[in-house]
Amino acid sequence: MENLILNFAYQLREKLIISSSLKEEIINKNDIQHIVIVGMGGSGIGGNIVQTILRDSCEIPILVIKNYRLPAFVNEHTLVILSSYSGHTEEVLETYQFAKNKKAYCVCITSGGALLKMAQKDKIPYVQLPDGFEAPRACLGFSLKALLQVFNSFHFISNEYLDDLKEASELLIKEQNDIRMKAEKIAFFTSNKMLVLYGENDFEPVLKRIVQQLNENAKQLAIYNVIPEMNHNEIVGWDKKQGDKAVLFLRNNKDHLKNQLRVEITKEIVRSQAASIIEVQAKGKTLLQKMLYAIHFGDFLSFELAKINDVDVMSISSIDFLKKELKRLI
Helix, strand or coil: CHHHHHCHHHHCCCCCEECHHHHHCCCCHHHCCEEEEEECHHHHHHHHHHHHHCCCCCCCCEEEECCCCCCCCCCCCEEEEEEECCCCCHHHHHHHHHHHHCCCEEEEEECCHHHHHHHHHCCCCEEECCCCCCCHHHHHHHHHHHHHHHHHHCCCCCCHHHHHHHHHHHHHHHHHHHHHHHHHHHHHHHCCCEEEEEEEHHHHHHHHHHHHHHHHCCCCCEEEEEECHHHHCHHHHHHCCEEEEEEEEEECCCCCHHHHHHHHHHHHHHHCCEEEEEEEECCCCCHHHHHHHHHHHHHHHHHHHHHHHCCCCCCCHHHHHHHHHHHHHC
16 A cells, blocks of 8 residues: 555556547537546545536536436436446446436446446447556546546546646655655544544545545544535534544635635634644645645555554455445345
8 A cells, every 4th residue: 555655646647548439539528518427435536526626617517426326317418437446336337327328428437347348348438547456545546637538538628637637746756755754743643533624615525535545544433524614513513522533624725715714713613622633734736736735645644544553554344344245135
């Protein structure tokens, strides 16, 4: 896992195998009225990132699905992007069949497995990711790069976003040692506590990703919420002492001014009730760069906490047990 985290920045610049049907087919984007991205866990978080960074530039609605079902509006005017690193994610395979029956325009992102076989058999365009990695959650860089390439192929975005990804890679390589040292220090203060993560709404995919990594890598429960939404409900939960919880604020200096003020006031409310409060400022020129900086920090934090917690960072025994029981009961 350590090497996978260290190589995250290099995933963002990987040259991916794109099927000829996606490269050569003339696609009329005017036929597309909706975009649906399907993916679970590490293969799905890229969809949340893309949905966020394209909010102000992509005029077609983007919906991210993490379930077995697609919405009723899916039809021949819907682009459905199905992302599963392993190619065996059952929720993605089931939605693939639904999308195909609805005559949606499908594109698959995978390293292999059943999803790649179905795409090749049905002549569905696909982007093939490098295979052989044991932990799909550590392959976010590949799936994010693939998603942006798909959007670029459909001319929904310009090359500017791929250039931004390259700059993000350079930033992470430059800052990696500092990011890791920061994660090591924070891990020391947050071990044996439940981590509560807060950030502005644009950082929700980042917060979700870090919680996922803390769960899977460090075997540590964590929760998150976003500002301003948590100011309308969860903040009242801090009226009582929460001595077993450490609060991490992820900051972005491009946040809406009112939300920056909300964070400062929220910190004052939480300060006397939590065991500790930590703040991390994301670096980068663009929202995407800041998000990837914070994600890289979160990956290192989960790894350092795994060492402190003395757990096997690669083990996902509960997930394996759940999958086995599902097969037995169905």
